[in-house]
Amino acid sequence: MPEVATKRVTAPRRYLYGPGPTNVDPRVYDAMTQPVVGMRDPFFFECMADVQAKLRDVFGTQNQMTFPVPGTGSSGMEAAVSNFVTPGGKIAIFANGVFADRQTEMARRHGANVVRIEKEWGKVFTQEEAEAFIEREKPQTVAFVHGETSTGAYQAMRPITAAAKRSGAITIADCVTTLGAMPVEIDANEVDVAYSCTQKGLSCPSGLAPITISPKAWEWLEKRPALDNWYLDLRMLAKWYEPPHVYHHTPSTTLFYGIREALAVIEDEGLKNRWDRHYRAHQRLLAGIAKLGFEPFVQEPENRIWHLVTVKPPAGVDEAALRQKLLENYGMDVSGGIGALAGKILRIGIMGPLATDERVDALLEALAASM
Amino acid sequence: MPEVATKRVTAPRRYLYGPGPTNVDPRVYDAMTQPVVGMRDPFFFECMADVQAKLRDVFGTQNQMTFPVPGTGSSGMEAAVSNFVTPGGKIAIFANGVFADRQTEMARRHGANVVRIEKEWGKVFTQEEAEAFIEREKPQTVAFVHGETSTGAYQAMRPITAAAKRSGAITIADCVTTLGAMPVEIDANEVDVAYSCTQKGLSCPSGLAPITISPKAWEWLEKRPALDNWYLDLRMLAKWYEPPHVYHHTPSTTLFYGIREALAVIEDEGLKNRWDRHYRAHQRLLAGIAKLGFEPFVQEPENRIWHLVTVKPPAGVDEAALRQKLLENYGMDVSGGIGALAGKILRIGIMGPLATDERVDALLEALAASM
Numbered sequence: 001m002p003e004v005a006t007k008r009v010t011a012p013r014r015y016l017y018g019p020g021p022t023n024v025d026p027r028v029y030d031a032m033t034q035p036v037v038g039m040r041d042p043f044f045f046e047c048m049a050d051v052q053a054k055l056r057d058v059f060g061t062q063n064q065m066t067f068p069v070p071g072t073g074s075s076g077m078e079a080a081v082s083n084f085v086t087p088g089g090k091i092a093i094f095a096n097g098v099f100a101d102r103q104t105e106m107a108r109r110h111g112a113n114v115v116r117i118e119k120e121w122g123k124v125f126t127q128e129e130a131e132a133f134i135e136r137e138k139p140q141t142v143a144f145v146h147g148e149t150s151t152g153a154y155q156a157m158r159p160i161t162a163a164a165k166r167s168g169a170i171t172i173a174d175c176v177t178t179l180g181a182m183p184v185e186i187d188a189n190e191v192d193v194a195y196s197c198t199q200k201g202l203s204c205p206s207g208l209a210p211i212t213i214s215p216k217a218w219e220w221l222e223k224r225p226a227l228d229n230w231y232l233d234l235r236m237l238a239k240w241y242e243p244p245h246v247y248h249h250t251p252s253t254t255l256f257y258g259i260r261e262a263l264a265v266i267e268d269e270g271l272k273n274r275w276d277r278h279y280r281a282h283q284r285l286l287a288g289i290a291k292l293g294f295e296p297f298v299q300e301p302e303n304r305i306w307h308l309v310t311v312k313p314p315a316g317v318d319e320a321a322l323r324q325k326l327l328e329n330y331g332m333d334v335s336g337g338i339g340a341l342a343g344k345i346l347r348i349g350i351m352g353p354l355a356t357d358e359r360v361d362a363l364l365e366a367l368a369a370s371m
Numbered sequence: 372m373p374e375v376a377t378k379r380v381t382a383p384r385r386y387l388y389g390p391g392p393t394n395v396d397p398r399v400y401d402a403m404t405q406p407v408v409g410m411r412d413p414f415f416f417e418c419m420a421d422v423q424a425k426l427r428d429v430f431g432t433q434n435q436m437t438f439p440v441p442g443t444g445s446s447g448m449e450a451a452v453s454n455f456v457t458p459g460g461k462i463a464i465f466a467n468g469v470f471a472d473r474q475t476e477m478a479r480r481h482g483a484n485v486v487r488i489e490k491e492w493g494k495v496f497t498q499e500e501a502e503a504f505i506e507r508e509k510p511q512t513v514a515f516v517h518g519e520t521s522t523g524a525y526q527a528m529r530p531i532t533a534a535a536k537r538s539g540a541i542t543i544a545d546c547v548t549t550l551g552a553m554p555v556e557i558d559a560n561e562v563d564v565a566y567s568c569t570q571k572g573l574s575c576p577s578g579l580a581p582i583t584i585s586p587k588a589w590e591w592l593e594k595r596p597a598l599d600n601w602y603l604d605l606r607m608l609a610k611w612y613e614p615p616h617v618y619h620h621t622p623s624t625t626l627f628y629g630i631r632e633a634l635a636v637i638e639d640e641g642l643k644n645r646w647d648r649h650y651r652a653h654q655r656l657l658a659g660i661a662k663l664g665f666e667p668f669v670q671e672p673e674n675r676i677w678h679l680v681t682v683k684p685p686a687g688v689d690e691a692a693l694r695q696k697l698l699e700n701y702g703m704d705v706s707g708g709i710g711a712l713a714g715k716i717l718r719i720g721i722m723g724p725l726a727t728d729e730r731v732d733a734l735l736e737a738l739a740a741s742m
Contacts, residue, residue, distance in 0.1 A: 009628060011405040012414055020621055021407050029404040032625070034382040036392050036576055038704040043383055070578075071442040071602060074620040078602045106601045197621065205407055205625035207441075207578050229600050230477045231442060231449045247709060249445040250391055250568065254403070254576035257380060258625070333409040338618060 014327075015354060017363055018335035019149045019177065019308050021199040021206055022351040024262070028204055031261035036253045040245065047256050048241060054263035058202070058271060059175075059194060059212045060185040067241045068208035068259065069232060070249055073176040073197025076209025078106050079232040080172045080195045084141050084217065085112035086225055092117070092139035092169070094125050094160060098150035098339040099174055103143045110228060115139065121340060122151045122310070124303045127159035134163040142169045146184065146194075147177035150338050152310030152347065153298050154178075157189040165190055170217050176200065179210065180266060181278045181307045181351055192217035198255075201307070203352025204262035207255045275306075281355035282306035285348065288364040292371065293317075297345050307355060309348045310337075317371055319346055325370040332366055385698075386725060388734055389706035390520045390548065390679050392570040392577055393722040395633070399575055402632035407624045411616065418627050419612060425634035429573070429642060430546075430565060430583045431556040438612045439579035439630065440603060441620055444547040444568025447580025449477050450603040451543045451566045455512045455588065456483035457596055463488070463510035463540070465496050465531060469521035469710040470545055474514045481599060486510065492711060493522045493681070495674050498530035505534045513540045517555065517565075518548035521709050523681030523718065524669050525549075528560040536561055541588050547571065550581065551637060552649045552678045552722055563588035569626075572678065574723025575633035578626045646677075652726035653677035656719065659735040663742065664688075668716050678726060680719045681708075688742055690717055696741040703737055 016023050037044050048067075056066050069079045081103055085091050091112045093104050096119040107114045117133045119125060125144075134142060142164040147154055157173060164171045173194040175184050180201030186194050192214045199206035213221070213234065227233050231249070239246040266274055286296065286309060293314030298304045313319050319336055320343070326332040335347040350360060387394050408415050419438075427437045440450045452474055456462050462483045464475050467490040478485045488504045490496060496515075505513060513535040518525055528544060535542045544565040546555050551572030557565050563585040570577035584592070584605065598604050602620070610617040637645055657667065657680060664685030669675045684690050690707055691714070697703040706718040721731060 009402050009405055009418075009632060011408055011628070012412070013406055014408050014412065016407065016409055018409055021410065021624060024407050029406075031380050032403055033400040034380055035384055035400075036387065036395050036570075037382055037385050038387055038389055038706075039392065041383070041385065041698075041704065047380075071446065072620040072623065075442065075602050078600065082600070102601075109597070109599055109601055111599070199407075199621055199623075205623055206621045207623035207626055226480070228480055228482070229449065229453070230473075230480055231446050231603070249443040250570055250577045252443065252570075252576055252578035252626075253392060254629075255578055255623075255626075257382070261380060327412075333412065335409075 013331055015332045015359065016349065017354060018333050018349045019200070019347050020197070020349065020351070022203045022349065023353045024203055024205060025265045025353060027265055028258050028261045031257045032254050034257050039250055039253070044253060045245065047260055051256055051260050051263065052241065054260065054267065055210045055212070058180050058263065058266060061187045061212050063186070063212045063214055065213040065218050065238055067237065068210050069195070069237065070251060071209055072206050073195070073209050075232060076195030076197065076211050077103060077174060079209070079211060079234055080193050081106040081143065082110045082229055082232055083221060083227065083234045084170055084172060084193060085110050086140070087111035088113055089141070090115060090137060090139040091141040091143060092134060092137050094144040094155070095119070096123060096151065096153060097121055097145060097148035099145045099148055099176070103174065122153050122298050124153050124155045125159060127163070130160045131163040134167050134169065138167055139169050141172060143172040145174040147175070147305040147308065149177045149308060150341060151297065152305050152308050154303050154305045157191060161190045170220060177305060177308055180274070182275055182305070186212055198259050198262065200351055202259070202262050202266070204259050205255070207252060208259055278307045278350070278355045281350045281360050282309065284357060284360045285309050285350055288360065289367070292364070292368055307349060307351045309350070310345050311348065312345055319343065322370055326366055329370065330366040332363060384702055386703045386730065387720065388725060389704050389720045390571070390718050391568070391720065391722070393574045393720065394724045395574055395576060396636045396724060398636055399629050399632045402628045403625050405628050410621055415624060416616065418631055422627055422631050422634065423612065425631065425638065426581045426583070429551050429634065429637060432558045432583050434557070434583045434585055436584040436589050436609055438608065439581050440608065441622060442580055443577050444566070444580050446603060447566030447568065447582050448474060448545060450580070450582060450605055451564050452477040452514065453481045453600055453603055454592060454598065454605045455541055455543060455564060456481050457511070458482035459484055460512070461486060461508060461510040462512040462514060463505060463508050465515040465526070466490070467494060467522065467524060468492050468516060468519035470516045470519055470547070474545065493524050493669050495524050495526045496530060498534070501531045501534040505538050505540065509538055510540050512543060514543040516545040518546070518676045518679065520548045520679060521712060522668065523676050523679050525674050525676045528562060532561045541591060548676060548679055551645070553646055553676070557583055569630050569633065571722055573630070573633050573637070575630050576626070578623060579630055649678045649721070649726045652721045652731050653680065655728060655731045656680050656721055659731065660738070663735070663739055678720060678722045680721070681716050682719065683716055690714065693741055697737055700741065701737040703734060
């Protein structure tokens with residue numbers, strides 16, 4: 001082939017203080033330059049199995065059925081929702097933000113009978129509310145969002161999973177924002193189905209959606225009526241991950257190299273150490289930003305996602321102009337609100353490489369200088 | 372964060388003489404190490420627009436609606452099929468291999484009324500057959516596979532698109548194997564919807580599915596009834612690609628860097644030069660492999676995919692054992708048949724970096740030494 005010198009793509013270096021994508025460890029980029037191998041290469045099967053084992057560790061589960069869905073976090077959501085609803089079957093959704101609304105929209109598109117309990121954005125649900133809702137509706141499936149990326153609210157799992165278990169419903173937990181940065185503990189919390197993404201708590205480039213499915217949910221899945229879609233069919237995906245590896249799609253070898261290394265980075269740090277690091281960064285950021293006059297959007301401290309801090313700016317501060325300055329002058333990419341919160345809050349992510357004293361302080365200084 | 376030295380993942384170097392994934396140009400790996408930026412970063416919007424423009428060039432189209440679907444080639448297939456069938460609406464499928472069967476299965480799952488014209492695997496359809504079938508069935512949508520990866524058969528587009536145009540049907544062409552390695556010329560061939568993958572003719576890692584949609588098909592899409600899925604909703608995806616870029620999913624910045632560079636590699640070589648290179652490699656491989664006693668599976672020379680050569684091994688040669696030797700002794704990954712052709716043929720890909728005299732000769736020598 002001809003040798004041609006073209007201009008190299010040179011991306012600006014950004015500090016990704018948003019809800020994702022996050023900054024990525026250099027080890028992960030390096031792993032992704034490893035050469036692609038064939039999809040049935042013994043080396044690749046070994047890599048897949050390693051990714052599955054490491055995902056079980058971060059999910060806190062023994063579920064055999066734990067693997068990446070071949071798409072972004074939203075493909076994981078649609079895999080969970082579409083496989084665990086049936087036409088006319090009832091799904092109960094705990095709605096307090098954009099991503100519960102997305103679960104709702106998906107469930108409706110797949111023909112489910114959707115019932116919702118709604119709450120003001122930024123609030124979460126209590127055990128009493130969950131029990132009353134589930135007891136009244138007796139749904140086949142229950143879905144909730146563990147860390148609501150649009151509001152910064154953290155929903156404890158037990159109040160919902162305990163009530164669902166009593167009624168025999170299958171629970172789906174959206175762990176897109178929480179996995180890898182704060183405890184999810186799928187088995188201890190008796191969650192049936194949980195999905196996530198790679199580009200937030202796992203600090204890897206986007207493109208895969210880890211999912212885990214309990215034996216009870218899998219048994220239900222094996223007996224369910226025909227599915228209305230193909231690409232996100234979990235039974236077919238499982239046949240690819242398990243020997244004899246029945247062909248379904250052509251997996252992205254490169255994304256697998258990346259997620260394997262991102263999970264190895266977490267292993268090397270220690271999952272608990274990583275959680276603690278995110279919690280310390282959370283405390284430091286909250287203390288510092290209060291001094292600058294920002295007010296937490298989520299009232300109760302225990303209901304806040306550690307690594308995605310949502311705040312209302314002080315009176316007179318234009319949040320869009322502030323974010324623009326941070327990006328242009330400091331290369332710091334902070335996010336605004338979405339949906340009903342557009343223009344009203346800042347969403348500040350301190351994930352993976354940014355969950356350190358140094359990076360929290362750098363952001364606080366830049367904020368102070370830009371207001 | 373603690374500095375920990377872990378063992379680096381070291382993938383074996385393989386020559387990927389299969390139907391995909393293919394070998395990747397070092398420039399593409401290098402581009403993928405560029406740091407992730409935010410999804411609304413001006414740099415990323417520029418990158419998206421550049422990828423769209425370059426995809427129009429390789430598709431041979433002016434279609435505004437040309438962009439990557441966030442998944443592998445099969446997600447492109449399901450996006451095309453699910454968006455362009457309606458419950459009970461008729462889709463006519465030209466079936467002569469695994470991937471037409473996959474289109475069929477997807478269309479059925481999405482509730483379409485599927486009619487099929489079937490042909491022996493390795494054969495393709497004539498203009499008369501296409502006309503008679505489409506005139507008889509009067510379908511809303513017509514789907515066919517341009518390069519059938521399971522058989523090596525190349526289906527000329529005009530016989531089908533001309534007949535579909537006369538009847539007013541929307542045509543879907545599967546260009547998963549052909550795009551980037553041989554002419555597809557979407558506009559000249561009057562195709563309405565075409566989809567592909569990144570890991571074959573474009574020689575990039577897997578993970579995105581380029582799709583292109585004609586203005587006529589887009590107009591139909593705008594009026595279609597509600598869609599039964601969310602992640603592959605082309606109208607929502609289009610709103611992300613067009614200003615003001617309405618949030619849908621978190622795109623994989625890294626895969627975009629990769630596909631942009633893979634398309635730049637093609638631009639630098641020149642698309643026509645690239646097609647010619649693949650055709651020359653095809654001729655050289657066919658001539659050489661005939662001398663070794665292999666027989667082309669596709670009878671008519673004009674019906675053969677250039678860069679995916681399917682052959683029946685000579686009597687007494689165990690194809691599985693042969694492939695095993697090639698992998699173990701030469702790092703050459705050649706594929707066997709799938710579906711009805713499992714165990715009966717070899718599928719030899721000479722794509723991207725492997726479509727050269729040198730790499731064809733190296734394979735022929737290794738084959739000769741391994742029989």
